[in-house]
Amino acid sequence: MGYSVGQVAAFAGVTVRTLHHYDKAGLLSPGERSPAGYRFYSDADLARLQQILFYRELDFPLDEIAVILRDPQADALHHLRERQRRLREEIARLERLAEVAEQAIEVQRTGVALTPEERFEVFGEISFDLSYATEAQLKWRDSAAYREAMARARAHTKEDWRQLMNEAAAWRAELLAAFDADQPADGGLAMDLAERHRRHLTRWFTPCPPDTHRRIADDLAADPRAFALLVPPSQQRPGLAAYVSKAIHANASRRDGSRTDSEEHP
Amino acid sequence: MGYSVGQVAAFAGVTVRTLHHYDKAGLLSPGERSPAGYRFYSDADLARLQQILFYRELDFPLDEIAVILRDPQADALHHLRERQRRLREEIARLERLAEVAEQAIEVQRTGVALTPEERFEVFGEISFDLSYATEAQLKWRDSAAYREAMARARAHTKEDWRQLMNEAAAWRAELLAAFDADQPADGGLAMDLAERHRRHLTRWFTPCPPDTHRRIADDLAADPRAFALLVPPSQQRPGLAAYVSKAIHANASRRDGSRTDSEEHP
DNA sequence: GTTGACCCTCCCCTTACGTCAGGCTTGAGG
DNA sequence: CCTCAAGCCTGACGTAAGGGGAGGGTCAAC
Numbered sequence: 196m197g198y199s200v201g202q203v204a205a206f207a208g209v210t211v212r213t214l215h216h217y218d219k220a221g222l223l224s225p226g227e228r229s230p231a232g233y234r235f236y237s238d239a240d241l242a243r244l245q246q247i248l249f250y251r252e253l254d255f256p257l258d259e260i261a262v263i264l265r266d267p268q269a270d271a272l273h274h275l276r277e278r279q280r281r282l283r284e285e286i287a288r289l290e291r292l293a294e295v296a297e298q299a300i301e302v303q304r305t306g307v308a309l310t311p312e313e314r315f316e317v318f319g320e321i322s323f324d325l326s327y328a329t330e331a332q333l334k335w336r337d338s339a340a341y342r343e344a345m346a347r348a349r350a351h352t353k354e355d356w357r358q359l360m361n362e363a364a365a366w367r368a369e370l371l372a373a374f375d376a377d378q379p380a381d382g383g384l385a386m387d388l389a390e391r392h393r394r395h396l397t398r399w400f401t402p403c404p405p406d407t408h409r410r411i412a413d414d415l416a417a418d419p420r421a422f423a424l425l426v427p428p429s430q431q432r433p434g435l436a437a438y439v440s441k442a443i444h445a446n447a448s449r450r451d452g453s454r455t456d457s458e459e460h461p
Numbered sequence: 462m463g464y465s466v467g468q469v470a471a472f473a474g475v476t477v478r479t480l481h482h483y484d485k486a487g488l489l490s491p492g493e494r495s496p497a498g499y500r501f502y503s504d505a506d507l508a509r510l511q512q513i514l515f516y517r518e519l520d521f522p523l524d525e526i527a528v529i530l531r532d533p534q535a536d537a538l539h540h541l542r543e544r545q546r547r548l549r550e551e552i553a554r555l556e557r558l559a560e561v562a563e564q565a566i567e568v569q570r571t572g573v574a575l576t577p578e579e580r581f582e583v584f585g586e587i588s589f590d591l592s593y594a595t596e597a598q599l600k601w602r603d604s605a606a607y608r609e610a611m612a613r614a615r616a617h618t619k620e621d622w623r624q625l626m627n628e629a630a631a632w633r634a635e636l637l638a639a640f641d642a643d644q645p646a647d648g649g650l651a652m653d654l655a656e657r658h659r660r661h662l663t664r665w666f667t668p669c670p671p672d673t674h675r676r677i678a679d680d681l682a683a684d685p686r687a688f689a690l691l692v693p694p695s696q697q698r699p700g701l702a703a704y705v706s707k708a709i710h711a712n713a714s715r716r717d718g719s720r721t722d723s724e725e726h727p
Numbered sequence: 728g729t730t731g732a733c734c735c736t737c738c739c740c741t742t743a744c745g746t747c748a749g750g751c752t753t754g755a756g757g
Numbered sequence: 758c759c760t761c762a763a764g765c766c767t768g769a770c771g772t773a774a775g776g777g778g779a780g781g782g783t784c785a786a787c
Contacts, residue, residue: 196699197699199733199734200733200734201732201733201734210775210776211733211734212774212775212776212777213774213775215735215736215775216774216775220774229734229783231734231735231782231783231784232734232735232736232782232783233733233734233735233783233784234734234735237694237697237699238685238688238689238694238697238699238702239685239689239694239697241685242590242684242685242686242688242689242694245592245593245684245685245686246590246592246593246686249592249593249595249596250592251774252558252561253558253561253562254558256773256774257773257774258773270577271565271569271591272566272569272570272591275562275565275566275569275591276562276566278562279559279562279563279566282555282558282559282562283559285555286552286555286556286559289548289551289552289555290552292518292519292520292548293545293548293549293552295518295519296519296541296542296544296545296548297545299537299541300538300541300542300545303537303538303541304538311536324508324512325537325538325541326511326512326515326516327511327512327515329515330515418508418511419504419505419507419508419511420508420511420512422504422508423504423505423508428503428504428505428508431503431504431505433462433463433503433504436504465764465765466764466765466766467763467764467765476744476745477764477765478743478744478745478746479743479744479745481744481766481767482743482744486743495752495765497751497752497753497765497766498751498752498765498766498767499752499753499764499765499766500765500766517743522742522743523742523743524742
């Protein structure tokens with residue numbers, strides 16, 4: 196008589212719905228139907244189902260399974276090799292992702308030694324963007340400056356952070372004033388603000404020679420997540436990131452020109 | 462003024478449709494709309510998009526990304542750990558799959574040393590089921606009997622296979638006759654057929670003592686793919702696999718009882 | 728004759744968009 | 758001022774592999 200859908204489903208470990216699906220897809224149609232339309236599967240159908248499930252476990256799409264089974268296995272081998280190649284690619288991709296996640300966890304764990312509550316209290320609107328921090332870590336983790344900055348950041352107490360953020364807020368206010376007053380980005384006022392930013396970084400994180408500062412400026416202009424660490428979205432204006440970047444570049448050139456004042460070596 | 466969809470799409474490396482999708486999904490709505498309904502994205506929107514893409518690269522589902530970004534990153538960390546765990550699981554799973562594919566390729570490569578055409582010519586309707594062969598390999602590859610059988614199979618020439626399959630066909634015809642004539646499975650005729658099957662295996666593949674033959678019988682009854690190697694679907698009848706299995710068991714018991722005739726040691 | 732378990736066929740839902748279709752808007756050139 | 762191409766809009770359907778449910782038929786047992 197053959198097996199009913201329920202029986203087949205039970206001992207093949209699939210659902211009835213799946214069998215219906217394979218039937219409609221033409222992948223596995225039962226050899227027999229009762230007058231009432233009930234499906235009845237033969238042993239040959241079961242053999243075919245086992246094959247289907249085997250290839251399905253290897254993540255073959257159903258239509259490819261259909262091809263493999265239709266063909267008198269002319270080249271199941273070819274499909275298998277192809278599949279194995281793609282499996283290896285996927286494994287490599289996932290391993291990269293796991294590495295990124297690892298770094299993200301690492302950066303969060305070692306970046307700022309505050310509880311979430313303290314963090315919210317100190318940083319307020321400034322969001323510590325994990326995605327940006329992680330990409331930065333992946334990009335810069337081999338640089339000595341980055342490592343020093345991270346180490347010092349982690350050593351900061353809550354009071355350090357509060358003071359640091361207060362300084363930053365004051366600086367930000369002056370920046371906005373200068374920008375809104377249309378002070379030129381390469382003018383003295385803007386350059387002085389850039390210089391104060393440089394000293395701020397030097398004091399709290401890592402020495403920041405002109406070339407380093409230029410790289411930071413480029414990142415600020417290119418990646419809005421970086422700029423959001425400096426000026427929260429609510430205070431941003433169109434063109435402000437480019438303005439800051441330009442000011443930093445101008446200041447760096449100014450300092451390049453007069454190498455004598457080197458507070459890096461007091 | 463902000464950036465249009467096209468601009469954002471171009472330099473974020475996504476399609477316009479994706480931005481529409483994120484908008485409708487409430488994941489990223491542009492800060493501004495022109496009177497005509499055109500979307501305009503601010504720098505803050507861009508920062509958010511970057512975050513979205515970061516998490517998307519880690520294969521986060523969009524609704525989970527929405528949660529992470531909605532929350533003032535209360536615990537992006539928690540989500541990341543969870544994701545990393547699942548990534549590792551998935552990697553392990555794919556590695557198992559790659560191993561299975563490897564074995565499938567191996568079994569196909571070393572099982573039968575014939576070209577596809579020859580194979581078709583010799584085996585005809587009997588399909589050499591790769592999925593079953595692979596599972597068998599994974600199950601038994603450590604057994605000496607399996608390894609010997611595979612080695613001898615591989616050494617068979619086309620002529621060997623042809624002769625072997627002719628013997629099998631003759632045997633099959635007698636089996637069907639016995640079954641259709643309602644000869645009892647534990648009767649002398651059926652047991653003799655079982656014994657001939659045993660000798661066939663012994664001659665062409667590997668010595669087959671009663672216990673080994675019993676295991677084979679159980680597999681024939683349990684897995685229709687195994688039975689299909691013995692009797693092609695077109696010649697099968699309901700209950701035939703169980704019949705063969707029972708006959709083999711009966712024959713094994715008979716031989717257990719009379720240990721003296723051991724043609725295994727001539 | 729009636730219950731309860733099983734079966735049937737639609738049909739909508741899921742993810743993260745791709746792919747039109749049909750119709751506005753906008754900026755540049757004539 | 759008109760036109761044309763490029764760019765934008767909304768809306769709707771399709772994808773893979775089924776999940777879930779509605780509404781209704783079938784079957785064996787009591």
